[in-house]
Amino acid sequence: MWCSVFLISSFITEQKEKLTEVEQQLKKAEAAQRRRMQVEKANRENEAEAIRKILGQDSGREKRKAQNKKRREAMAQVEKAANALMLASSTIRWVMGPTGTVVTFPKDMGLPSIFESKPCSYPPPRENCAGPSCSNPYKYRDSKSKLPLCSLQCYKAVQEKLQAETTC
Ligand SMILES: [Zn+2]
Structure with a gap:
C-alpha cells in the first residue's frame, strides 16, 4: 500500500513534473515565438525604414536629377538664345522701309565688297x-x-x- 501510494505519488509527481516540463517548454516556445515575432517586427520595421530611406534618397536623387535637368534646360535655352543672337548678328537684315531699303550687316562679317563705298577722291578724268x-x-x-x-x-x-x- 505504501509502495503503491508512493508509486502513485511518484506517478503524480512525475506527471506533474512532466506537465510542468511541457508547460515550461510551451512557455519557452511561446516566449521564443514572441521573441521571434518581436525580432521579425523589428526586422520588418527596419526594412521599412531602410526602404523609406532608400526611397527618400531616391526621391532626393530624382529631385536633384530634375533640378539638374531644369538647369541643363535653362542653360540650353541661354545657349540657344545666345546662338540665336549670334545668328541674328551674323545675318544680313534687309529692311524695306518707306525711306528706302536698309541692309544691316553684322560687324564681324563686314560689308560685302559690292557695298564698300568707293573713295570719292578719284582723280577726275583728265x-x-x-x-x-x-x-x-x-x-x-x-x-x-x-x-x-x-x-x-x-x-x-x-x-x-x-x-x-x-x-x-
Ligand atoms: Zn589739241
Whole structure:
C-alpha cells in the first residue's frame, strides 16, 4: 500500500513534473515565438525604414536629377538664345522701309565688297584738249581762256575759233 501510494505519488509527481516540463517548454516556445515575432517586427520595421530611406534618397536623387535637368534646360535655352543672337548678328537684315531699303550687316562679317563705298577722291578724268577735232589729253591750260590744250597748234586753232566767234 505504501509502495503503491508512493508509486502513485511518484506517478503524480512525475506527471506533474512532466506537465510542468511541457508547460515550461510551451512557455519557452511561446516566449521564443514572441521573441521571434518581436525580432521579425523589428526586422520588418527596419526594412521599412531602410526602404523609406532608400526611397527618400531616391526621391532626393530624382529631385536633384530634375533640378539638374531644369538647369541643363535653362542653360540650353541661354545657349540657344545666345546662338540665336549670334545668328541674328551674323545675318544680313534687309529692311524695306518707306525711306528706302536698309541692309544691316553684322560687324564681324563686314560689308560685302559690292557695298564698300568707293573713295570719292578719284582723280577726275583728265580733260582732253579743247582744240577742235583733237582728242589728246591736255598738257597746258590757257591762262586767259582757262581752256585745256595739248599743243601750240591746238592753242592757235582754239584762238582762231574764239576770235571767229567773237568777231561773229
Ligand atoms: Zn589739241
